Amino acid sequence: MLPVWMENTDSYVPPGGGGTFAVKTIRSISAAVGKLQFQQGRESKPFLPAAARLLLLLALILLLSLSRHLLVLLACTALAMMALAALPPDRILSVWKSALAAALLAFLVLLPAMLLRPAGRGNNLIIIWKIFISVQMVSIFNHTTQWNRITSALRRLHVPGVFIFTIDISLKYIVLLGRLINDLLTSYLLRAVGKNKQKYTSVGGVMGVVFLRGTEMNRQMYEAMVCRGFTDDYEGL
Amino acid sequence: MSCMELRNVSYTYPGEKMPVINNLTLQIEKGTCLAVRGDNGSGKTTLFRLLNGLAFPDTGRYMFEGTVITEKYLKNNRASKAFHKKIGYLFQNPDVMLFNGTVYDEIAFGPRQMGLPDEETDRRTRDCLQLFGIGHLAEKAPYHLSGGQKKRVALAAVMALNPDVLILDEPMAGLDAGSRAFLHDFLSQLKKAGKTLIMATHDEQLVRDLADQVLVMEMPNMEMSDTETPETV
Numbered sequence: 001m002l003p004v005w006m007e008n009t010d011s012y013v014p015p016g017g018g019g020t021f022a023v024k025t026i027r028s029i030s031a032a033v034g035k036l037q038f039q040q041g042r043e044s045k046p047f048l049p050a051a052a053r054l055l056l057l058l059a060l061i062l063l064l065s066l067s068r069h070l071l072v073l074l075a076c077t078a079l080a081m082m083a084l085a086a087l088p089p090d091r092i093l094s095v096w097k098s099a100l101a102a103a104l105l106a107f108l109v110l111l112p113a114m115l116l117r118p119a120g121r122g123n124n125l126i127i128i129w130k131i132f133i134s135v136q137m138v139s140i141f142n143h144t145t146q147w148n149r150i151t152s153a154l155r156r157l158h159v160p161g162v163f164i165f166t167i168d169i170s171l172k173y174i175v176l177l178g179r180l181i182n183d184l185l186t187s188y189l190l191r192a193v194g195k196n197k198q199k200y201t202s203v204g205g206v207m208g209v210v211f212l213r214g215t216e217m218n219r220q221m222y223e224a225m226v227c228r229g230f231t232d233d234y235e236g237l
Numbered sequence: 238m239s240c241m242e243l244r245n246v247s248y249t250y251p252g253e254k255m256p257v258i259n260n261l262t263l264q265i266e267k268g269t270c271l272a273v274r275g276d277n278g279s280g281k282t283t284l285f286r287l288l289n290g291l292a293f294p295d296t297g298r299y300m301f302e303g304t305v306i307t308e309k310y311l312k313n314n315r316a317s318k319a320f321h322k323k324i325g326y327l328f329q330n331p332d333v334m335l336f337n338g339t340v341y342d343e344i345a346f347g348p349r350q351m352g353l354p355d356e357e358t359d360r361r362t363r364d365c366l367q368l369f370g371i372g373h374l375a376e377k378a379p380y381h382l383s384g385g386q387k388k389r390v391a392l393a394a395v396m397a398l399n400p401d402v403l404i405l406d407e408p409m410a411g412l413d414a415g416s417r418a419f420l421h422d423f424l425s426q427l428k429k430a431g432k433t434l435i436m437a438t439h440d441e442q443l444v445r446d447l448a449d450q451v452l453v454m455e456m457p458n459m460e461m462s463d464t465e466t467p468e469t470v
């Protein structure tokens with residue numbers, strides 16, 4: 001028999017405020033997970049196959065970091081700008097964000113050197129510029145290539161199976177755990193009506209569950225691999 | 238010689254006091270079907286881990302085709318591959334079985350691990366895609382599929398190895414009516430083909446149609462009961 005309080009309807013007036021913390025956390029996680037999923041499904045018409053683009057990317061970064069000619073730097077910049085211009089605006093913004101963050105970090109790291117040794121300033125600025133362009137190129141590649149295309153590109157370049165495999169599994173985990181965090185926080189939000197003084201504890205609990213679930217799944221996944229013939233000697237993908 | 242045989246097997250999880258499996262004796266003949274029933278937490282999954290050589294009895298022994306299966310025996314890579322090639326295991330949670338970038342690679346994983354030639358791997362993979370009606374998903378990432386689709390992919394991945402024994406942990410859970418009917422039919426065909434089936438299920442119809450033997454898991458003791466062709470243990 002149901003307890004009496006369950007048979008009746010509560011008259012509940014929520015106190016004002018609260019809840020925004022969880023809402024914000026969920027929004028940012030959903031956004032991150034959503035981006036991953038979006039990348040998965042996206043198949044923009046590539047001007048070059050993924051393997052060729054990956055090679056091109058590596059070659060350009062190598063060239064950029066080894067070359068001392070200003071012309072090479074300018075050419076790479078132009079190339080990156082051209083590729084960037086082909087992206088939709090929201091993606092340009094996100095490419096620039098990560099590139100700027102990297103450049104800023106490089107600037108902070110090099111700042112003492114630039115202050116102490118003014119003669120090297122020009123070189124240091126060039127390094128920062130190179131980092132800005134390299135990160136931009138990696139990020140563009142990232143935005144235009146599906147993850148499974150990247151792994152198959154690596155495969156075609158004869159990268160050992162174990163590396164590709166690790167990448168694949170990590171990606172899968174990011175998506176699965178991201179979804180799990182999202183679900184847990186959403187269910188928390190749906191039950192946490194009104195103010196909640198324990199919000200940090202709750203998020204701690206969510207992280208704890210995610211960790212435990214992650215380790216358990218990790219073990220089971222390893223077993224599933226063993227059951228299908230995996231013996232730590234990876235037979236090419 | 239039976240296909241699988243457990244003799245007075247007990248198993249306790251490390252750090253726990255109560256054994257999950259307590260003095261269990263069980264014999265499974267080739268080509269028969271064993272249904273395992275019992276409430277949640279009664280040890281069905283644990284039993285399957287023992288049968289798959291993922292855990293080992295504390296006391297008693299487990300024999301597969303006359304060979305005693307021990308941790309040491311399975312340390313040998315060739316023995317391990319041969320053993321796992323013969324036994325297919327569908328996990329309760331298909332998520333843990335799917336770790337490749339595409340559905341195609343997922344199904345091809347097992348045959349590749351076994352070192353089958355490329356053409357044979359490709360042929361089996363395509364056949365499985367078709368058999369389980371998931372051809373249109375071949376290039377998709379498995380972790381973006383729905384629950385029922387994941388289960389089909391996981392089963393296809395197991396069947397690509399063409400195991401002699403198929404162990405299924407709650408295969409019907411989370412499937413829609415169409416998929417249930419498909420699976421029911423598929424398992425009957427497997428049984429007709431002479432495969433050995435072991436399944437944990439709450440599906441009455443499936444048990445009635447296929448099971449030769451029913452094992453009821455109970456805490457703390459277990460009892461055997463027989464349907465159709467009785468077996469002495």
Ligand SMILES: Nc1ncnc2c1ncn2[C@@H]1O[C@H](COP(=O)(O)OP(=O)(O)O)[C@@H](O)[C@H]1O
Pocket residue numbers: 250251253257275276277278279280281282283284
């Ligand atoms: N890794 C583990 N460590 C400790 N106890 C476990 C572990 N896995 C399962 N158990 C316990 O063993 C018992 C049987 O679990 P399980 O075999 O999963 O049951 P079933 O599959 O029938 O639901 C449960 O009481 C469960 O709590």
Ligand SMILES: [Mg+2]
Pocket residue numbers: 281282283329406
């Ligand atoms: Mg179970």
